[in-house]
Amino acid sequence: MNNVFQQIYSAEKELAMNLSAKYWFLILLLLTVSCVDNLLVISQIVSPGYALVIALISSLAGWAWLMKSIKNDQQQITACLRNPELARPGLQRKNFYGNIFAEAIHKIEESDSDLTTTNQVKTMLKAKVNSLLKKEALVESVLDNLETGILVFDAKQELDFSNQAANSFLLTGTDQNQTTSESGLSLGKPVVEQTVIPELAKLLAKTIERKEATFRRRTEFEFTSNGVKTQYRAIATNLSDENQVALGTVVVVENIGEEADEKTQHAEFVSSVAHELKTPMSGIKAYIEMLLDGDCEPDEAAELYGFINDQIDRLTRLVNSMLNLARIESGVVEIKRHDHELNDILKTASDVISPTATEKDITFTAELSDMYLPVFVDKDMLGQAIINLLSNAVKYTPNGREVRLRSRMEDTSAVIEVRDTGMGIPENSLPHIFDRFYRVPENNRSAAGTGLGLALVHFIVTNVHNGSISVQSQVDKGTCFTVTIPLGHKEQKRKKHLAPPANA
Structure with missing residues (x-):
C-alpha cells in the first residue's frame, strides 16, 4: 500500500505542476482580455479614469471566482485519486479535468496491477531459491557423510565437487597458496596430479582424454592407510547431454575390503x-x-x-x-527360544560328556551356581554349543588331567566357563579360533576335527542368543572359554498370593 500512496502522491505532484503553468497562463490571458473588454464598454458610459478602475475591479472579481473554482476541482480530483470509489459517475464527463482524472486513475491501476504481479513473482522466486538451497545443502551433507569417495569434474578438467571421503584417503595435501574446495582439493589444478594412487591417476587420465569409447570404466587398487591395506574399486562415468556433448565425469571410489x-x-x-x-x-x-x-x-x-x-x-x-x-x-532351522533355567541345560550337557571324560581318566567337575539363572534360549542349540566346548576340552586335555564347567550370575548376564588343563592355544592362533575350518596347527596331530565346531558355537552364542564368547589360553597350561548370555525370561510369571477370607 505504501507504494500505491507514493504513486498517487507522484501523480498529484506531476498533475499540479502541469496544471499550474497552464492555469497561470490562462488566468493572465483571461485577465488581460477581460480588462480590455470591460474598459472598452465602460469607457462609453463614464470617463476613461473611472472606466479603468471599474474594469480592473470586475476582472479581479472574475479572476477570484476562477481561482476558487480551480481549487475546488483540484481538491475533488485529489480525493478521487486517493479514493477512486468516491468519484461520481458524471464527474469524468462534466468536469473540466475529467480526462486528466481518468488518465491518472488508469495509470495508477496499471501500476498497482504490475506491482502486485511483480511481488507475486518475487515471492515465488524467493521460495524456489530457498527450496533449491535447502536441497543443495541436503545433497552435499549426504555426500560428505558417505564412506564412498566421490569426485565430480567438468569437461575442462576443473574440479566441481569432492566429498570428504575422496579428499581423506585418495589425495595428497594441498598447497596453502592455492585456492581449495571445501573438502580440501585444489581448484585450478588438474585432478590427476592430486592423487597418490597410480591406478586411479591412469583411470582419470583415460576418462579426461576420452581416448576410449567406453561409457563407464573401472579399476581396482590397494591403498595403505595407517599401516592397513584396503582394497578399493574406482568407477569413472562420462557425463554428456542429449547431443552427446561431454559435460564432465563422475568418479566413485568405494571400499571393497569386506567384499574382498x-x-x-x-x-x-x-x-x-x-x-x-x-x-x-x-x-x-x-x-x-x-x-x-x-x-x-x-x-x-x-x-x-x-x-x-x-x-x-x-x-x-x-x-x-x-x-x-x-x-x-540361512534360517532353515527354526529357532525355538523359550524360558529355561540355565543350570538344567548345563547338567544335561555334563551328563553327555561325562562318559568320554571317564574313558580318558579326566576329572570332570561341574560347579554350577546355587542361584536360579533364568534365560530365554533355544535349549537344543545352546546345549549343543556347550557340548561342543566340553568335547573340545576333553579332546585336547591329556589323560589324567582336569576339565571344569562353571556357571554364575554377573550383573544382568549369565556366565558359563569351560576350563581345561590341556595343550593350550598359541597366541597367534587366538584371533582365528572361531573361523570356519580353522584348526590350530600345533594341535592337528593330537586329535581329529573338522574345524567347524567353534564356528558353530560362536554363531549360536552371538547370533542366536545375542551373547558373547571369549577365549583365554596359555600353551601347556590350558584354555578357558567364557560364554555370556542375557539373563531373564521373556514372560515374567509371578504368583499372586490371595488373602484368606475374612470369615475363615
Missing part, C-alpha cells in the same frame, strides 16, 4: 572343504584297493574295515557340521 575378504574367505572355505573331504576319501580308496588285492589276512582285513568305518564317520561328522552351520545361518 568375503571372496578370500569363500576361496579358503572351498579349499578347506575340498581338503577335509579329500583326506578321508583318499584313505578309504587306499584301504579298499588293499582289500581288493585279496592279499590281506582276516585280521588285517578286519583292521582295514575298521579304518574305513572311521573315515566314513569322519566324513559324516564333517557333512553334518557343514549342514548344521549352513542351516542355522
Whole structure:
C-alpha cells in the first residue's frame, strides 16, 4: 500500500505542476482580455479614469471566482485519486479535468496491477531459491557423510565437487597458496596430479582424454592407510547431454575390503572343504584297493574295515557340521527360544560328556551356581554349543588331567566357563579360533576335527542368543572359554498370593 500512496502522491505532484503553468497562463490571458473588454464598454458610459478602475475591479472579481473554482476541482480530483470509489459517475464527463482524472486513475491501476504481479513473482522466486538451497545443502551433507569417495569434474578438467571421503584417503595435501574446495582439493589444478594412487591417476587420465569409447570404466587398487591395506574399486562415468556433448565425469571410489575378504574367505572355505573331504576319501580308496588285492589276512582285513568305518564317520561328522552351520545361518532351522533355567541345560550337557571324560581318566567337575539363572534360549542349540566346548576340552586335555564347567550370575548376564588343563592355544592362533575350518596347527596331530565346531558355537552364542564368547589360553597350561548370555525370561510369571477370607 505504501507504494500505491507514493504513486498517487507522484501523480498529484506531476498533475499540479502541469496544471499550474497552464492555469497561470490562462488566468493572465483571461485577465488581460477581460480588462480590455470591460474598459472598452465602460469607457462609453463614464470617463476613461473611472472606466479603468471599474474594469480592473470586475476582472479581479472574475479572476477570484476562477481561482476558487480551480481549487475546488483540484481538491475533488485529489480525493478521487486517493479514493477512486468516491468519484461520481458524471464527474469524468462534466468536469473540466475529467480526462486528466481518468488518465491518472488508469495509470495508477496499471501500476498497482504490475506491482502486485511483480511481488507475486518475487515471492515465488524467493521460495524456489530457498527450496533449491535447502536441497543443495541436503545433497552435499549426504555426500560428505558417505564412506564412498566421490569426485565430480567438468569437461575442462576443473574440479566441481569432492566429498570428504575422496579428499581423506585418495589425495595428497594441498598447497596453502592455492585456492581449495571445501573438502580440501585444489581448484585450478588438474585432478590427476592430486592423487597418490597410480591406478586411479591412469583411470582419470583415460576418462579426461576420452581416448576410449567406453561409457563407464573401472579399476581396482590397494591403498595403505595407517599401516592397513584396503582394497578399493574406482568407477569413472562420462557425463554428456542429449547431443552427446561431454559435460564432465563422475568418479566413485568405494571400499571393497569386506567384499574382498568375503571372496578370500569363500576361496579358503572351498579349499578347506575340498581338503577335509579329500583326506578321508583318499584313505578309504587306499584301504579298499588293499582289500581288493585279496592279499590281506582276516585280521588285517578286519583292521582295514575298521579304518574305513572311521573315515566314513569322519566324513559324516564333517557333512553334518557343514549342514548344521549352513542351516542355522540361512534360517532353515527354526529357532525355538523359550524360558529355561540355565543350570538344567548345563547338567544335561555334563551328563553327555561325562562318559568320554571317564574313558580318558579326566576329572570332570561341574560347579554350577546355587542361584536360579533364568534365560530365554533355544535349549537344543545352546546345549549343543556347550557340548561342543566340553568335547573340545576333553579332546585336547591329556589323560589324567582336569576339565571344569562353571556357571554364575554377573550383573544382568549369565556366565558359563569351560576350563581345561590341556595343550593350550598359541597366541597367534587366538584371533582365528572361531573361523570356519580353522584348526590350530600345533594341535592337528593330537586329535581329529573338522574345524567347524567353534564356528558353530560362536554363531549360536552371538547370533542366536545375542551373547558373547571369549577365549583365554596359555600353551601347556590350558584354555578357558567364557560364554555370556542375557539373563531373564521373556514372560515374567509371578504368583499372586490371595488373602484368606475374612470369615475363615
